[in-house]
Amino acid sequence: MPTVAFLLAPRLHLLDLAGPAQVFSGAADAGHHYTLRYVAERPDVPTAQGLTIHAGTEWPRLTPEDLVIVPGWRARRLVGSSGFGAATLRRLREHHEAGGTVASVCAGADALGRAGLLDGRRCTTHHQLQDELAARHPRARVVRDVLYVVDDGVATSAGIASGIDLALHLLATRHGPALAARVARAMVGYARRNGDEPQASAMLRHRSHLDDVVHRVQDLIDARFTERLPLAELAGSVGCGERTVTRLFTAATGITPLRYQQALRVERAEHLIGRGATVESAAHVVGFADARMLRRLRART
Structure with a gap:
């Protein structure tokens, strides 16, 4: 303790x-x-x-x-x-x-x-x-x-x-x-790591908003980002339509739910690769079917 x-x-x-x-x-x-x-x-x-x-x-x-x-x-x-x-x-x-x-x-x-x-x-x-x-x-x-x-x-x-x-x-x-x-959300505050370095965490970078519906969608994605999460399931978890969830999520974070999930996957994969994992094994761990999508997203980043 x-x-x-x-x-x-x-x-x-x-x-x-x-x-x-x-x-x-x-x-x-x-x-x-x-x-x-x-x-x-x-x-x-x-x-x-x-x-x-x-x-x-x-x-x-x-x-x-x-x-x-x-x-x-x-x-x-x-x-x-x-x-x-x-x-x-x-x-x-x-x-x-x-x-x-x-x-x-x-x-x-x-x-x-x-x-x-x-x-x-x-x-x-x-x-x-x-x-x-x-x-x-x-x-x-x-x-x-x-x-x-x-x-x-x-x-x-x-x-x-x-x-x-x-x-x-x-x-x-x-x-x-x-x-x-x-914790930041419970305090109704910003979750940020912007000291003297750029924000490095997708979870924190896209949490600086006060939209409770979007936070609940993010909570689900955070907990299950390695899984396939259809938009219909995300929308059902908060009692909204798919188009409404996409609109609210994009307005609050600047990206779609899928992009947010991909950012979490890439971030976790980079952590694994930095500690000796191969791109192929990291892609498998974070939920990609193969390494091609991971390589494409890393190149885009």
Whole structure:
């Protein structure tokens, strides 16, 4: 049962904390049993929005499977704003050295920098703090105008709501994009992995809409993309006509249901081929009758 430990600083922004916490809580609701813990140097943590949070002062026992997230706090300048002591920064560093992932939202990147975790690594933070982060941690490679960056077990995100994007990305990396899409949908949010790289997942790339009928069709295709799925069966699953499903699906995603299924197949086949499978065997695994269609679709891509 992995733990997500949130390290809380005074004047933290509630959404910096609540966004990622909601993502991992949603994953737990979906059957991936994350335990959320909240740690601070003092038990009562005032937030920038006026609510005081009660946190534990004892760190949970962490393993390399666990995640530590440092939400950001209100600060016009980073210098002298976080107040984390040497012992806390050492805990961050030790968790990463043991193989664990350490992440931050917004100003939380400064805590990672003070722990030495940004040295030689790419990172980001809120656009208003990027210049100061680069000046305070000259060995860090600050990337501007992105939502998040992940580099060697150190994940940093930009301002406020981008913590949700980063948390969804971490969830997709650990459990696959289907779970991230499911959690994002439950949150009525976008499922996206557009940090500093192009979106690579068809499941996420075509889930950034709020059409419930189309999401239900996608749920069926996601679960059975290796099978033959006639349009009539997809339409029947949502109680609509075939032409209506095609029209709604294309309007919401930009492609037809068949193209979406093919994209999932090709994506899975590329994963298998990259790990040593032949084109022929990969085509068979993902549901193509032979390798010709897979080769044609890969060439088109």
